[in-house]
Amino acid sequence: MRGKTRALIVAVIALEVFGNFFLSLGMRDVGRLVVLSPLPYLMALLNPWVAFGCTLLAGWIALHLVLLSRADLSYVLPVTAISYVFTALMGDVFLREAVSASRWLGVALITAGVMAVSRTRPRTTPRIRRGGLIHPASGAD
Amino acid sequence: MKWVLVGMIVVSNTVGDILCTYGMKRRGEVDDFRPTALGRLFAEISRDRYIIGGFVALAAGFFALMALLSIAELSFAIPATAASYVVETMLAKAILKERVNWVRWAGVSLVACGVALIAF
Numbered sequence: 001m002r003g004k005t006r007a008l009i010v011a012v013i014a015l016e017v018f019g020n021f022f023l024s025l026g027m028r029d030v031g032r033l034v035v036l037s038p039l040p041y042l043m044a045l046l047n048p049w050v051a052f053g054c055t056l057l058a059g060w061i062a063l064h065l066v067l068l069s070r071a072d073l074s075y076v077l078p079v080t081a082i083s084y085v086f087t088a089l090m091g092d093v094f095l096r097e098a099v100s101a102s103r104w105l106g107v108a109l110i111t112a113g114v115m116a117v118s119r120t121r122p123r124t125t126p127r128i129r130r131g132g133l134i135h136p137a138s139g140a141d
Numbered sequence: 142m143k144w145v146l147v148g149m150i151v152v153s154n155t156v157g158d159i160l161c162t163y164g165m166k167r168r169g170e171v172d173d174f175r176p177t178a179l180g181r182l183f184a185e186i187s188r189d190r191y192i193i194g195g196f197v198a199l200a201a202g203f204f205a206l207m208a209l210l211s212i213a214e215l216s217f218a219i220p221a222t223a224a225s226y227v228v229e230t231m232l233a234k235a236i237l238k239e240r241v242n243w244v245r246w247a248g249v250s251l252v253a254c255g256v257a258l259i260a261f
Contacts, residue, residue: 004172004174062183065161065165065186065192066165066171066179066182068161068162068165068166069165069166069168069169069170069171070170070171072233072237072239073158073159073162073229073233073237073239074229074230074233074234074237074239074241074245074249075239075245077158077226077229077230077233077249078226078230078245078248078249078252081226081252081255081256084255084256084259088259100261102258102261103258103259103260103261105255105258106254106255106256106257106258106259106261107255107259108255109251109252109254109255109258110251110252110255110256110259111255112248112251112255113247113248113249113250113251113252113253113254113255114248114252115248116244116245116247116248116251117244117245117248117249117252118248119244119248120242120244120245120248124239124240125166125237125238125239125240
């Protein structure tokens with residue numbers, strides 16, 4: 001796999017995991033928030049951990065798009081699911097969340113699935129040219 | 142009603158991801174990661190009709206998930222939406238012409254089962 005694609009995958013996973021972690025950390029201070037009005041959600045952004053988490057998640061969305069310009073959707077989607085595993089681990093270690101036995105089994109299945117998908121070639125499609133012309137298979141890795 | 146929302150979530154996520162992937166593939170591979178180049182890229186992307194359409198679909202899926210979580214348990218919502226992985230892979234093969242070999246299929250199936258289990 002090419003270096004930039006590999007680096008993007010690591011960055012996308014890290015941004016999602018740490019974004020969710022800091023958002024979760026901050027929302028514990030903010031408290032229960034189940035309302036339709038947008039105002040309390042905007043107020044939650046005043047919490048520095050919530051703001052930091054949201055900034056990381058915005059970066060996650062942006063880099064996810066960049067990654068999709070270089071790799072298959074059917075590769076990116078399962079491979080980035082490893083973030084569930086890291087999120088569960090961080091919740092267990094740092095947030096002291098109870099992680100059930102079936103959740104650990106889910107973590108094991110996701111890990112096995114990601115290992116399988118990561119053995120396939122990240123990009124199998126040729127480059128789509130503007131105007132619909134498809135370039136011969138040279139676009140693939 | 143629960144299953145209507147599940148259907149909406151799966152369809153919205155799938156349409157959103159397919160549109161975003163098509164939009165980004167259409168632009169060609171992003172290879173310049175300098176801040177000015179990335180700034181220009183995101184300014185262009187924000188006007189791209191495929192990306193805008195994709196984001197509208199993903200936003201609809203997000204609100205449908207919120208609605209589902211208000212009437213159903215997380216342990217129902219997450220396994221039901223884990224079906225997205227399989228549906229999206231089928232459509233990535235059919236529409237985006239990605240080559241999904243058996244190793245990738247096996248991996249996607251394991252991931253979908255794992256995500257389904259994680260909610261319990």
